[in-house]
Amino acid sequence: MRLQLLPSTIDEDGRASARQHLLSIVIDDRVAIDAGCLAFSCSRKQREQVRDIILTHTHLDHIASLPMFIDDLFASLTSPIRVHATPEMIEILERDIFNWEIYPRFSELTNSHGKVIEYMPFEGGSTFTVEHLSIQSIPVNHKVAANGFIASDGKTSVAITGDTATTDELWRECNARRDLAAVLVECAFPNDMAELAGASQHLVPKLLSQELAKLDGSPRVLVINLKPMYREKVIGEITSLGLSNVEVLEVGRVYEF
Numbered sequence: 001m002r003l004q005l006l007p008s009t010i011d012e013d014g015r016a017s018a019r020q021h022l023l024s025i026v027i028d029d030r031v032a033i034d035a036g037c038l039a040f041s042c043s044r045k046q047r048e049q050v051r052d053i054i055l056t057h058t059h060l061d062h063i064a065s066l067p068m069f070i071d072d073l074f075a076s077l078t079s080p081i082r083v084h085a086t087p088e089m090i091e092i093l094e095r096d097i098f099n100w101e102i103y104p105r106f107s108e109l110t111n112s113h114g115k116v117i118e119y120m121p122f123e124g125g126s127t128f129t130v131e132h133l134s135i136q137s138i139p140v141n142h143k144v145a146a147n148g149f150i151a152s153d154g155k156t157s158v159a160i161t162g163d164t165a166t167t168d169e170l171w172r173e174c175n176a177r178r179d180l181a182a183v184l185v186e187c188a189f190p191n192d193m194a195e196l197a198g199a200s201q202h203l204v205p206k207l208l209s210q211e212l213a214k215l216d217g218s219p220r221v222l223v224i225n226l227k228p229m230y231r232e233k234v235i236g237e238i239t240s241l242g243l244s245n246v247e248v249l250e251v252g253r254v255y256e257f
């Protein structure tokens with residue numbers, strides 16, 4: 001399984017920056033988890049191939065480029081973009097994003113081939129198939145209803161927490177997998193911002209280490225969702241944990257599991 005966290009910002013020299021404002025993870029150049037920056041920084045191949053987008057939740061940093069991704073492809077789509085989301089998320093998207101005022105309601109529009117967006121509702125806790133992947137959704141703890149996922153291609157499984165505070169179920173499900181190759185886990189704020197992290201339901205490095213203690217064994221752990229403003233501080237605190245299986249996921253790098 002190939003997995004890439006797409007860049008969402010550029011540095012002064014015009015190159016992709018490590019700062020992660022938005023989240024989109026593309027699996028095997030075909031399936032996207034979240035669409036924070038998908039339209040802004042996907043490759044040509046990914047633009048041509050990604051027709052399934054699975055949403056963890058509806059916070060803007062996870063859906064910001066969803067309207068543009070569909071807009072960009074509108075005339076050329078021969079099949080709709082399938083947005084996999086819970087019924088609550090779909091309601092929010094239709095009410096607050098695709099409401100004709102923020103952006104056109106693509107669900108009411110067609111091109112010469114037919115529909116351009118198709119909602120694929122899933123219930124939190126369910127397992128469903130997306131392209132070549134089996135996706136297990138696991139409700140996590142965040143300010144809005146949110147899900148983490150364990151994606152499996154039949155050979156390897158990778159867990160992605162999305163945004164979450166402390167949780168148990170996701171770690172339990174990870175421990176039930178024999179083929180778990182990696183866990184992508186969020187850690188948004190440094191330790192001295194634990195109060196804000198608690199209020200916004202995110203993790204800090206100290207909580208991250210407590211969460212990882214719930215995992216059996218030492219699978220490869222890749223940390224995502226570091227708030228750009230505190231990135232260096234969070235990296236320092238994660239390094240200080242001294243956990244040899246834990247590293248910060250490199251934005252833009254293609255990982256193979």
Ligand SMILES: [Zn+2]
Nearest residue numbers: 057059142163
């Ligand atoms: Zn969020």
